[in-house]
Amino acid sequence: MNFAEFAPDYIRSIAPYQPGKPISELARELGLDEANIIKLASNENPLGISPLAKQAIADAMAEAALYPDGNAFELKQVICAKFGVSAAQIVPGNGSNDVLEIAARAFLAPGVEAVYSQHAFAVYPLVTQATGASGISVPAKNFGHDLHEMRAAVTTKTRVLFIANPNNPTGTLLEKLALHDFLRDLPEHVLVVLDEAYDEYLPDDKKSDSIAWLREFDNLIVTRTLSKAYGLAGLRVGFALAHPAVADMMNRVRQPFNVNSLAQAAAIAALKDDDFVRRSRDLNDAGMRQITDGLSQLGLRYIPSFGNFVSFYVANAAAVNQKLLQRGVIVRPIFAYEMPDWLRVSIGLPQENARFLEAMQAILAEGN
Numbered sequence: 001m002n003f004a005e006f007a008p009d010y011i012r013s014i015a016p017y018q019p020g021k022p023i024s025e026l027a028r029e030l031g032l033d034e035a036n037i038i039k040l041a042s043n044e045n046p047l048g049i050s051p052l053a054k055q056a057i058a059d060a061m062a063e064a065a066l067y068p069d070g071n072a073f074e075l076k077q078v079i080c081a082k083f084g085v086s087a088a089q090i091v092p093g094n095g096s097n098d099v100l101e102i103a104a105r106a107f108l109a110p111g112v113e114a115v116y117s118q119h120a121f122a123v124y125p126l127v128t129q130a131t132g133a134s135g136i137s138v139p140a141k142n143f144g145h146d147l148h149e150m151r152a153a154v155t156t157k158t159r160v161l162f163i164a165n166p167n168n169p170t171g172t173l174l175e176k177l178a179l180h181d182f183l184r185d186l187p188e189h190v191l192v193v194l195d196e197a198y199d200e201y202l203p204d205d206k207k208s209d210s211i212a213w214l215r216e217f218d219n220l221i222v223t224r225t226l227s228k229a230y231g232l233a234g235l236r237v238g239f240a241l242a243h244p245a246v247a248d249m250m251n252r253v254r255q256p257f258n259v260n261s262l263a264q265a266a267a268i269a270a271l272k273d274d275d276f277v278r279r280s281r282d283l284n285d286a287g288m289r290q291i292t293d294g295l296s297q298l299g300l301r302y303i304p305s306f307g308n309f310v311s312f313y314v315a316n317a318a319a320v321n322q323k324l325l326q327r328g329v330i331v332r333p334i335f336a337y338e339m340p341d342w343l344r345v346s347i348g349l350p351q352e353n354a355r356f357l358e359a360m361q362a363i364l365a366e367g368n
């Protein structure tokens with residue numbers, strides 16, 4: 001029996017997502033000691049988890065036999081206070097990937113279209129294809145979103161348009177004025193999912209006014225995550241902010257208990273831990289300088305990045321990646337992003353960044 005035949009064509013044609021290799025997997029594969037492996041492959045927070053969030057999880061553990069609050073009341077209160085939105089505008093997610101998928105399921109179907117950029121976050125085509133809608137990939141400009149061409153790709157069938165700002169894996173950032181003009185000129189039947197997973201790493205003058213724009217544009221969906229600067233990637237918490245009518249549709253397809261109780265408790269604490277986010281950003285700024293200076297010294301070209309990662313060019317990226325793995329350094333090949341000659345490295349602790357650069361130096365000296 002070929003069960004694949006029972007899946008619709010649009011499901012069978014989905015290319016599986018390629019996650020960063022876990023440390024335990026590399027240790028098993030190459031017989032390395034886990035303690036000697038560093039993972040700079042998934043844009044995780046090198047500071048770990050906020051101490052306040054850690055304590056909140058410990059406190060919440062006693063209630064783990066009970067279902068979580070499906071309405072995430074307290075988490076929503078914290079988000080309301082922090083962002084000045086109403087609870088009806090919030091869609092909590094099991095990571096922001098979940099809210100991206102929820103947006104797709106709520107508004108896409110066979111016969112309609114979603115627009116996204118070449119080299120943009122891989123989850124946009126994945127969640128689009130899973131609904132049977134057509135995904136329109138618009139060629140990138142200087143590795144970033146080409147807003148002019150994205151506007152031109154919008155048709156009467158377009159229902160959702162995804163923008164990652166900054167984008168992963170290229171780290172490119174759109175000017176906020178250009179982004180605002182783009183939103184203003186877009187027809188209202190297109191919902192814009194503005195994915196700001198790396199917003200906390202931006203200097204204040206580069207941050208968009210997305211939260212204020214929610215009052216101006218009923219068709220705007222802003223997504224945020226606790227996985228990066230807040231350090232909760234393993235717990236899976238994110239959320240979308242949107243017009244109440246849009247959030248209402250999204251909440252109808254959301255699984256009622258999609259954010260578990262430990263994750264809710266951790267997120268409530270983490271969102272209040274401004275000091276931790278500041279330290280994460282400062283560490284990232286310094287690490288970004290360390291890595292980009294190091295790449296320059298090695299003569300490697302990179303794309304200036306506004307995230308907690310940077311993509312750099314190497315001929316035969318697959319071979320270099322393999323050699324990095326042998327040296328216990330996990331980075332991310334991004335061939336699935338139509339960037340077969342590039343690798344993406346996440347910014348780590350100073351000693352991790354140094355180890356990555358030393359490994360690259362040794363590999364290049366071997367003649368790669």
Ligand SMILES: *Cc1c(COP(=O)(O)O)cnc(C)c1O
Binds near residue numbers: 195
């Ligand atoms: C990491 C990342 C996310 C966050 O995903 P989670 O599901 O919240 O962990 C979202 N969007 C982009 C562009 C990312 O790089």
